[in-house]
Amino acid sequence: MEQQERGPREYRTAELAEAAGITVRTLRFYRERRLLPPPRKEGRVAWYDEEHLARLRTITALLERGHTLGGIAELISAFNSGRDADGTAELLGLTERYPWAEEDRVRLSPEALAEYYDGRFSADDLAAALEIGYLAVDGAELVHDSRALLEASSQLVRGGIPLGAVLDAGRQVREHADDLARLFTALVRTHVLPEILSRAAHGPLSEEEVTRLTEALEHLRPLAKQVVHAEVSLAVDRRLREELEQRTADPGSR
Secondary structure (H helix, E strand, C coil): CHHHHHCCCEECHHHHHHHHCCCHHHHHHHHHCCCCCCCEEECCEEEEEHHHHHHHHHHHHHHHCCCCHHHHHHHHHHHHCCCCCCCHHHHCCCCCCCCCCCCCCEEECHHHHHHHCCCCCCHHHHHHHHHHCCEEEECCEEEECCHHHHHHHHHHHHCCCCHHHHHHHHHHHHHHHHHHHHHHHHHHHHHCCHHHHHHHCCCCCCHHHHHHHHHHHHHHHHHHHHHHHHHHHHHHHHHHHHHHHHHHCCHHHC
């Protein structure tokens, strides 16, 4: 199309609605609610771009997650004005990183996310990833919790495992990981700087307390990860050995 040759893809109203999987009436309603940035006007024709399409997909994802249109409007307004209204950042999973956080978050468009999985990323997959907590929404962008998890999951999909199955497994892994983290946190709370962690439940920590806690965690975290890595490795070895022995056993001895 002519506008594609001049630059980035642009859409007329009907084209944008079709690309986003909504009706023109719904698109106009979103515009009236100011959920979309104003389109570029050329005479009487409104032109939309990839940012508008990404925003529509964001709205759809938030609706699937249970947010209301009123709540979505407040979220968008809060981020546009740079404020955190009623815990907006926490709700979207975009709270400030603590000094001891290790995982690198990844900001990307819905299209860039789909490219990680060779285009095999459906609306159902997006809803599942949002539910698990892998993804959060920030305006027109998606934020993935961990670059390492994003890379690993994409490699599993490219290796032949359906993304839905990867996400189902991820949900279970996260539950077990939370249990392990609770064990580790209980040890720290009981035996390492207990006075600081007790105070943390009742108010913000001072800069000095955060520094002390960070130093302690920087020392202990590698040890906890080493234990978990070794135990998971041993468990996988056991399961694979059992599977192999079952399949190679004499059928008459079963």
